[in-house]
Amino acid sequence: xxxxxxxxxxxxxxxxxxxxxxxxxxxxxxxxxxxxxxxxxxxxxxxxxxxxxxxxxxxxxxxxxxxxxxxxxxxxxxxxxxxxxxxxxxxxxxxxxxxxxxxxxxxxxxxxxxxxxxxxxxxxxxxxxxxxxxxxxxxxxxxxxxxxxxxxxxxxxxxxxxxxxxxxxxxxxxxxxxxxxxxxxxxxxxxxxxxxxxxxxxxxxxxxxxxxxxxxxxxxxxxxxxxxxxxxxxxxxxxxxxxxxxxxxxxxxxxxxxxxxxxxxxxxxxxxxxxxxxxxxxxxxxxxxxxx
Numbered sequence: 001x002x003x004x005x006x007x008x009x010x011x012x013x014x015x016x017x018x019x020x021x022x023x024x025x026x027x028x029x030x031x032x033x034x035x036x037x038x039x040x041x042x043x044x045x046x047x048x049x050x051x052x053x054x055x056x057x058x059x060x061x062x063x064x065x066x067x068x069x070x071x072x073x074x075x076x077x078x079x080x081x082x083x084x085x086x087x088x089x090x091x092x093x094x095x096x097x098x099x100x101x102x103x104x105x106x107x108x109x110x111x112x113x114x115x116x117x118x119x120x121x122x123x124x125x126x127x128x129x130x131x132x133x134x135x136x137x138x139x140x141x142x143x144x145x146x147x148x149x150x151x152x153x154x155x156x157x158x159x160x161x162x163x164x165x166x167x168x169x170x171x172x173x174x175x176x177x178x179x180x181x182x183x184x185x186x187x188x189x190x191x192x193x194x195x196x197x198x199x200x201x202x203x204x205x206x207x208x209x210x211x212x213x214x215x216x217x218x219x220x221x222x223x224x225x226x227x228x229x230x231x232x233x234x235x236x237x238x239x240x241x242x243x244x245x246x247x248x249x250x251x252x253x254x255x256x257x258x259x260x261x262x263x264x265x266x267x268x269x270x271x272x273x274x275x276x277x278x279x280x281x282x283x284x285x286x287x288x289x290x291x292x
Contacts, residue, residue: 017069021076151190232263
């Protein structure tokens with residue numbers, strides 16, 4: 001059973017782009033370590049202009065950084081990496097996550113490992129995993145807006161005193177109505193985010209599947225559902241004030257659209273990891289599994 005992708009490698013590395021966690025000036029020392037480690041191999045480091053303002057260095061615009069870079073570095077926590085993955089989606093550049101956050105399900109390289117792991121990259125001692133993304137289409141009568149999600153799309157009630165109804169359709173046929181606090185549509189990577197808090201399943205991150213998890217449903221018969229890769233699900237709601245939250249970062253109002261359709265994106269996010277990274281060790285460490 002193939003559970004990791006170890007074949008893909010970077011063909012050449014001349015330029016690397018980087019963004020850092022917003023408004024965190026304490027990351028300056030890590031930026032210096034990254035720059036020094038790359039310069040040892042004759043590689044130029046480009047820093048996105050907003051990050052550069054925080055880190056006190058010269059910056060470039062995001063588009064130029066992505067176009068010129070052979071791979072990208074996310075310096076911060078999982079949220080920083082998710083944001084970079086979504087923003088750089090069209091450029092299809094591998095991303096290395098360097099951990100400077102609180103939880104770190106995705107960013108497995110710690111600050112003390114910066115130089116040693118960058119050396120390993122140039123030795124070919126790494127792997128690139130492709131994580132599934134969601135393609136989300138916001139439909140109106142006259143237009144469509146498309147975006148991608150790394151972790152999840154959350155349909156949520158707008159007011160704490162009320163509930164919302166989300167109707168789900170496959171091939172124009174209604175298959176469920178979710179009445180309660182909301183609904184999470186998650187990727188396998190996002191299964192350890194809000195999904196797990198709502199009682200959804202943990203799904204191995206290199207699986208291709210859609211995970212639908214109701215949030216506090218007003219029915220004991222509602223349960224999480226895992227759908228295969230070729231399904232596209234359409235969602236509608238009579239509650240026009242229902243809120244749509246993308247990866248916890250962008251917010252839309254259901255009332256602005258006729259429907260929302262979600263399917264697996266044609267291409268995923270490429271994450272650079274150490275060869276010996278074990279997802280089950282990550283689960284044990286982060287979720288304290290096996291402790292007695």
